[in-house]
Amino acid sequence: MLNQNILALGKKRSTIREIFEFGNQRAKLVGRENIFDFSLGNPNVPAPDSVQHAIRDIINTKHPSAIHGYTSAPGNEECRAAIAESLNARFGTDYSAKNLYLTLGAAASISLCFKALTASPADEFIVFAPFFPEYQVFIEHGAGAKCVVISAQVQDFQINFEEFERKLNPHTKGVVINSPNNPTGVVYSAETISRLSALLTTKSEEYGHPIFLISDEPYREIIFDGIEVPFIAPKYKNTLVCYSYSKSLSLPGERIGYVLVPNTVDDFGDVYAAICGAGRVLGYVCAPALFQQVIAHCAADIADISIYEKNRNILLEALTSMGYKCVKPEGAFYLFPKTLEENDRAFCERAKKYDLLLVPGADFGAPGHMRIAYCVQTETVQRALPLFEKLAKEYGL
Amino acid sequence: MLNQNILALGKKRSTIREIFEFGNQRAKLVGRENIFDFSLGNPNVPAPDSVQHAIRDIINTKHPSAIHGYTSAPGNEECRAAIAESLNARFGTDYSAKNLYLTLGAAASISLCFKALTASPADEFIVFAPFFPEYQVFIEHGAGAKCVVISAQVQDFQINFEEFERKLNPHTKGVVINSPNNPTGVVYSAETISRLSALLTTKSEEYGHPIFLISDEPYREIIFDGIEVPFIAPKYKNTLVCYSYSKSLSLPGERIGYVLVPNTVDDFGDVYAAICGAGRVLGYVCAPALFQQVIAHCAADIADISIYEKNRNILLEALTSMGYKCVKPEGAFYLFPKTLEENDRAFCERAKKYDLLLVPGADFGAPGHMRIAYCVQTETVQRALPLFEKLAKEYGL
Known part of the structure; x- marks a missing residue:
């Protein structure tokens, strides 16, 4: 009766959507400020x-x-x-x-x-x-x-x-x-x-x-x-x-x-x-x-996007020093490090234990990685670092 | 190389677009106020x-x-x-x-x-x-x-x-x-x-x-x-x-x-x-x-749409008295009278002589008619009436 391909697209909750819902549930329990949502590409910088x-x-x-x-x-x-x-x-x-x-x-x-x-x-x-x-x-x-x-x-x-x-x-x-x-x-x-x-x-x-x-x-x-x-x-x-x-x-x-x-x-x-x-x-x-x-x-204006570079610097340096491997990004507001086990979905699932919300690379056709969208407050990035460290320790880093 | 159907859709200037361009050309010659553009369904009433x-x-x-x-x-x-x-x-x-x-x-x-x-x-x-x-x-x-x-x-x-x-x-x-x-x-x-x-x-x-x-x-x-x-x-x-x-x-x-x-x-x-x-x-x-x-x-507000009923009343009464035949519309802001000759495109072309811009019914799958979009100032409607009358006289009405 309906177009089945299109129905499937509409029914399939995207991973990002699932993560978003998980974040909302957890926020009710532990407070929004304790959820480290790196899943969404929704820029946090205000329009100029x-x-x-x-x-x-x-x-x-x-x-x-x-x-x-x-x-x-x-x-x-x-x-x-x-x-x-x-x-x-x-x-x-x-x-x-x-x-x-x-x-x-x-x-x-x-x-x-x-x-x-x-x-x-x-x-x-x-x-x-x-x-x-x-x-x-x-x-x-x-x-x-x-x-x-x-x-x-x-x-x-x-x-x-x-x-x-x-x-x-x-x-x-x-x-x-x-x-x-x-x-x-x-x-x-x-x-x-x-x-x-x-x-x-x-x-x-x-x-x-x-x-x-x-x-x-x-x-x-x-x-x-x-x-x-x-x-x-x-x-x-x-x-x-x-x-x-x-x-x-x-x-x-x-x-x-x-x-x-x-x-x-x-x-x-x-x-x-x-x-x-x-x-x-x-x-x-x-x-x-x-x-x-x-x-x-x-048309010629640009929002104050300096926060993105700042966030990248903090995250990249900290994650690298913890033992994560990551190609250095030179733009946008994403980091795409290797996950610490081959199964990126399992890794991102484990990260949820720390209320770290990450998107598996498989969603983008590159399994074995995680996407970290750092278009968030710098303070959020800083407070997340010890959690990334705990997660790394679970993998013996 | 390109999708030919889609190319044709993009290339075909719609009749309404042609009329719009004609109106712009004429406006340069005789002044915008002397163009009676009934071709567009762009509401003239301001947002509330x-x-x-x-x-x-x-x-x-x-x-x-x-x-x-x-x-x-x-x-x-x-x-x-x-x-x-x-x-x-x-x-x-x-x-x-x-x-x-x-x-x-x-x-x-x-x-x-x-x-x-x-x-x-x-x-x-x-x-x-x-x-x-x-x-x-x-x-x-x-x-x-x-x-x-x-x-x-x-x-x-x-x-x-x-x-x-x-x-x-x-x-x-x-x-x-x-x-x-x-x-x-x-x-x-x-x-x-x-x-x-x-x-x-x-x-x-x-x-x-x-x-x-x-x-x-x-x-x-x-x-x-x-x-x-x-x-x-x-x-x-x-x-x-x-x-x-x-x-x-x-x-x-x-x-x-x-x-x-x-x-x-x-x-x-x-x-x-x-x-x-x-x-x-x-x-x-x-x-x-x-x-x-x-x-x-x-969501519950509505613009002041009373002008549309007023315009309909003026147009419908005047056109009917001139001999045009029209099903009485009870809503929207269109009148769809019969054209005074079977060929609606020829009729609308002739109307241009009076700077009356109308859309042939054939464009909507009903040849032999013209669409008059009266979402315009009432004064425009009133000043157009003598022109509709001259047009009718050409057809012996």
Whole structure:
């Protein structure tokens, strides 16, 4: 009677959801402050003041119809122009409003791209483990294409090029990257990007059709140690950038982001039109109108994300000194250490004894690891350290 | 290379869009005030003051993280409870938060239902002409099911039961109704609803599976002449209500609405879970967070929609006296008269000569008619009347 795949997706409580419920139960017993919830990627940093100012200003000065009315499907022209300008100022690009399609956040942006690009059920999209598990849902159940997973290169979480090259084939329609990465926090090196770009260029020529690079960049601004993160779109002509203001402006619930389609994309007009068509099919109508106007004011702003680097430093140093093994993350707000036993689910289950809530790496396609989302108060991180230590001692460290 | 169906959807400028562009061009020549744009269903009534108060109050009193953070996928519990309570107070029902799934407006609500219910490409959804054309897009390209159209019963725009009954079959998964209706403004009578409910009950039993009634109700509150509009869900147990605050609170750009799944629905738990699953697949994540909180305050409020009845009265009386034929609409903000020649596209083209912007009925599956969206200033309606008269004279009326 119902679509069984979709029913299963709706029924399956995600691990993160289970952990969340566990945390709520425990909080009733021991107090919320004694629960160390590192399971959620919900940024704790407040939106910058400019966002609240912009909202007040818009509400106080504009007529309600001019605030809350429909916008065109690709979005308010002023907002798209402001985004283009902020990108151009930072990256020396020459985008304009017509390169941007505003969306309901990164999940919507990525869904749109898969839906627009999938022409046949034989089409394949490649993802690199560990990866955000909803990619697979969007590819398989949303677009009806195939999701091909490249295993994790666990020593550095860069790309496993050997396996990647082996799995590229004429059905490859697109490749998804996410740097800085959820769940590892790793940033792709300039070398990785340039090797990726060269390989995709060669293979596109060999197959006689473009392989699109879908660059999921919600963590683009959250980078540490003063490193330079290459802006990917200019490095490979057939890049579609999926962005969200969820992390940079700490607005995850407001659902606002974009797809950037550079002029360099083959058949630019058709690709942009297909994105518009996919927006119609998925019932998106337009991005939330008030927040389109907010972004027109705040496109260049960033929340005070310094806490993330501070938290990373504290956690990484402490865990390493306790004997945990972890690739050093240079961005986002996740740590992805090895679990102290091979079975990551068993390990995360054991961590619950200390009210440490962690997500098993298996959920992201990289078992044997745990994701620690440290977008929490620094004090929470500090108070959790003795618990991580007790846990380590259980494993003889 | 791209999905050709989706590309076509993105490339095809809708008639309404074409008209909009024409209006912009003409406005530059003759002034915006001399363009009589009856093509758009963008409500001109402002959102009620309570909405702006709620926004200010939330922004001024809550921490940004508590305003803009993710909510659970079905939505903020407080908001869902407030909606249930407002429905219960009006309709004597006993809904609770668990019957509601918040969405990004009615288009998203309907898309979700089609996606959740479609188990096979042979599944069919029935729509009654004239109908909102995106239904077909969501059914065919979003859910991958078949869209079966029942022709318009032009004398009253109630249901053509003879053809409907003939087209019901074991593949019928659902039936979509939209009362008050876009584009006719007609409200289904109590008799129509009760006959529809009886027929669907009989056929569900005959086929051994439920036929879902998907009731698209964004215009539910916009009714005239003090008529009673039956609330449909209690009349047929397998009803899914799709609602949006676009019209009742004049918030079309904010994308907030819901799916209501009553407890009476067969396999309630599974149907609700499938809606949740479809939300994941379509990349919705959650409804916009600030507006979830606004709705928690304003669920029972309605914008000052009295202008719509006033506009209907003026237009209907004047057009009828000029010789136009029109079924009297009892709700929404549309009039759907016959065009004065059979070719509605040619008629609407001719109307442009007077800067009267109308949408051909063919766009809604009912050629030979025109849609007049009168959600405009009353003064605009009044100044348009002599132009409708000149147009009528061209046809010898």
